[in-house]
Amino acid sequence: MTVENKVVVITGASSGIGAATAKKLAKNGAKVVLGARREEKLKEIVEEIGENASYQVTDVTNRDDVAKLINVAKEEYGRVDVLYNNAGIMPQGNLADRDYDKWQTMLNINIMGVLNGIGEVLPIMQRQKDGLIISTDSVAGHVVYPASAVYNGTKYAVRAIMEGLRQEEKDHGIRSTIVSPGAVKTELVNSIGNEAVVNGLKPIFDAPEDSGMTLSADDIANAVLYAINQPEHVAISEILIRPSRQQ
Numbered sequence: 001m002t003v004e005n006k007v008v009v010i011t012g013a014s015s016g017i018g019a020a021t022a023k024k025l026a027k028n029g030a031k032v033v034l035g036a037r038r039e040e041k042l043k044e045i046v047e048e049i050g051e052n053a054s055y056q057v058t059d060v061t062n063r064d065d066v067a068k069l070i071n072v073a074k075e076e077y078g079r080v081d082v083l084y085n086n087a088g089i090m091p092q093g094n095l096a097d098r099d100y101d102k103w104q105t106m107l108n109i110n111i112m113g114v115l116n117g118i119g120e121v122l123p124i125m126q127r128q129k130d131g132l133i134i135s136t137d138s139v140a141g142h143v144v145y146p147a148s149a150v151y152n153g154t155k156y157a158v159r160a161i162m163e164g165l166r167q168e169e170k171d172h173g174i175r176s177t178i179v180s181p182g183a184v185k186t187e188l189v190n191s192i193g194n195e196a197v198v199n200g201l202k203p204i205f206d207a208p209e210d211s212g213m214t215l216s217a218d219d220i221a222n223a224v225l226y227a228i229n230q231p232e233h234v235a236i237s238e239i240l241i242r243p244s245r246q247q
């Protein structure tokens with residue numbers, strides 16, 4: 001399997017890792033379908049990619065939206081080879097803050113968003129007897145950080161769900177890959193919503209790309225490309241990528 005001519009649906013494709021991955025995969029011959037909420041951003045990226053890219057405005061917490069997104073791939077290209085569940089947010093704060101709304105929003109996007117993607121694409125991939133589902137997890141799905149219990153919880157959950165998916169579907173031609181980045185310079189920092197945490201992370205996110213303190217979105221796109229480019233008997237279960245100097 002190589003990425004050439006593969007039909008790839010990507011959520012969270014309007015910025016950061018999702019946008020960089022869409023561009024990289026398209027450059028390598030994939031047909032990409034981008035989903036996120038900000039239409040202007042999606043439009044810009046699709047125009048930049050040119051041929052073989054389309055978008056659908058999608059809120060991953062809404063099952064109908066996710067079904068429509070996947071349907072664009074079906075209608076335009078007749079199949080879905082890869083679903084990349086990448087949309088996510090990272091609000092931070094202590095549990096004692098009791099910020100129920102923030103917690104619920106994060107659970108809905110980071111966990112239900114992934115489940116909505118899996119739920120909508122699985123019947124298609126089961127009929128095809130072929131497919132790859134990738135989800136962006138995080139180093140935060142392996143280690144718990146201060147003021148980050150709920151975000152970490154969502155990423156531990158995604159890892160568990162993806163491992164369950166692997167076990168259930170491995171004999172049906174459906175593979176799954178978890179991509180777990182460390183710190184990546186993206187707009188994710190805008191979703192933190194906690195001044196103390198933002199200030200604490202500033203040295204990391206403001207560090208130059210060659211400092212070993214952060215990764216670029218393109219570094220993660222390379223990992224996704226690698227996972228897709230494997231022959232069918234190879235399943236890349238997880239890729240854990242840290243900037244070289246991250247704890």
Ligand code: NDP
Binds near residue numbers: 038
């Ligand atoms: P960005 O903020 O740049 O990208 C997040 C993407 O998710 C955007 O395209 C945003 O688009 C989309 N998104 C957010 N909420 C929704 C929603 N309800 N429905 C659809 N799309 C949504 O950050 P990153 O690229 O860094 O984040 C991508 C993933 O990487 C996330 O899952 C994040 O947890 C994970 N990650 C990031 C790390 C980092 O250090 N940056 C480290 C480890 C993991 P829009 O607002 O247009 O909907």
